[in-house]
Amino acid sequence: MRAEIESVVAEIENSLELLRQRMDWETAPHRLEEFNARVEDPDLWNDPARAQSLMRERQALVDAIETHDSIKAELEDNVGLIELGEAEGDAEVVAEAEAALKTLAKRAAAKELEALLNGEADANDTFLEINAGAGGTESCDWAAMVARMYVRWAESHGYTVELQSESAGEEAGIKSAAYKISGRNAYGWLKSESGVHRLVRISPFDSSARRHTSFCSVWVYPVVDDAIEIEVNPADIRIDTYRSSGAGGQHVNKTDSAVRITHHPTGIVVTSSEKSQHQNRDIAMKALKSRLYQMELDRRNAAIAEAHEAKGEAGWGNQIRSYVLHPYQMVKDLRTGVETSDTKGVLDGDLDEFMAATLAMNVSGKSRAEAQAEGG
Numbered sequence: 001m002r003a004e005i006e007s008v009v010a011e012i013e014n015s016l017e018l019l020r021q022r023m024d025w026e027t028a029p030h031r032l033e034e035f036n037a038r039v040e041d042p043d044l045w046n047d048p049a050r051a052q053s054l055m056r057e058r059q060a061l062v063d064a065i066e067t068h069d070s071i072k073a074e075l076e077d078n079v080g081l082i083e084l085g086e087a088e089g090d091a092e093v094v095a096e097a098e099a100a101l102k103t104l105a106k107r108a109a110a111k112e113l114e115a116l117l118n119g120e121a122d123a124n125d126t127f128l129e130i131n132a133g134a135g136g137t138e139s140c141d142w143a144a145m146v147a148r149m150y151v152r153w154a155e156s157h158g159y160t161v162e163l164q165s166e167s168a169g170e171e172a173g174i175k176s177a178a179y180k181i182s183g184r185n186a187y188g189w190l191k192s193e194s195g196v197h198r199l200v201r202i203s204p205f206d207s208s209a210r211r212h213t214s215f216c217s218v219w220v221y222p223v224v225d226d227a228i229e230i231e232v233n234p235a236d237i238r239i240d241t242y243r244s245s246g247a248g249g250q251h252v253n254k255t256d257s258a259v260r261i262t263h264h265p266t267g268i269v270v271t272s273s274e275k276s277q278h279q280n281r282d283i284a285m286k287a288l289k290s291r292l293y294q295m296e297l298d299r300r301n302a303a304i305a306e307a308h309e310a311k312g313e314a315g316w317g318n319q320i321r322s323y324v325l326h327p328y329q330m331v332k333d334l335r336t337g338v339e340t341s342d343t344k345g346v347l348d349g350d351l352d353e354f355m356a357a358t359l360a361m362n363v364s365g366k367s368r369a370e371a372q373a374e375g376g
Helices: 002-021 028-039 048-088 092-116 135-155 186-193 277-300 302-311 342-348 353-362 370-376
Strands: 127-130 161-170 172-182 197-203 211-222 237-242 258-263 266-274 320-323 330-333
Touching: 002 048, 002 258, 048 092, 092 127, 092 302, 127 135, 127 186, 127 277, 135 172, 135 186, 135 197, 135 211, 135 258, 135 342, 161 266, 172 186, 172 302, 186 211, 186 353, 211 277, 211 370, 237 277, 258 277, 266 277, 330 342, 330 353
Parallel strands: 197 320
Antiparallel strands: 127 172, 127 211, 161 172, 197 211, 237 258, 258 266, 320 330
């Protein structure tokens, strides 16, 4: 076996070892038996919140075991194929198995990072807000592009995406939009995307074809589940209803069904305009509680707090990532140093490399550039 492939096999084995450590491999089968016994208890659903929490814990353990076992089996199968191909002089079989191992190494590394998503709210669903920065039509169009990028990313990972509210731009794009993205670890993956995103391109709205710089801000915070209690004093909030000013079609509201809740002590404002007034009120209240919970998480986690404070105004000096479409093609994350020339792929939702690098940096405390410098 070539030295390069031996190194790939070692990487996969290291990832498997970390997965075993994260789930406490020695006790995992026993814990799964306990979960299964508790699930069969007919009295379990007398307490729905407790039952749902138990089911989530059980499913997380099942997923972790299945992920480990499938990676291990695929590793053994492909190593066996390489050995067989080398023994029989079949270069095609060897090449196919080596390519499969390289793909498996990427999957194993991604699962290794996912195993590190063990923050208090990482497993939760998430709210995602996008707001256009200064710059009128240019920034509104950029905000719409960013919204599409995250919807594409979420859908490609099997997450459910619900539009909570949207404010259309005067000529194009959106002034703001809010989504709920549902699925395991949605918040854990997306939390690193909070910040200002900067676009440089030849403006399609400029008749002189000049280069423009646009900004939009992204804000991510976890959906608070039933296991987390957040109290909101009714005296601290103002609830307004209004008629939504959507882009048209299905988003037009015929009555004053949209809801805006303002939390006076913090200045937080949340809206929902895509459902009935009763549903919008419930959605907005959940969003407010989630924002308040995020503030509490920020106080506990200095790194997250710094990231959100750095977001600031959507403009110069606060950006976390630059998307350059002219005079060259490049997307670069300014925190980790990760960059790619595949701008189309990124804008179509290929964000995993950026998210994984930020997650790894948050765990190790080092950016890619710093890690490479130490390695060199």
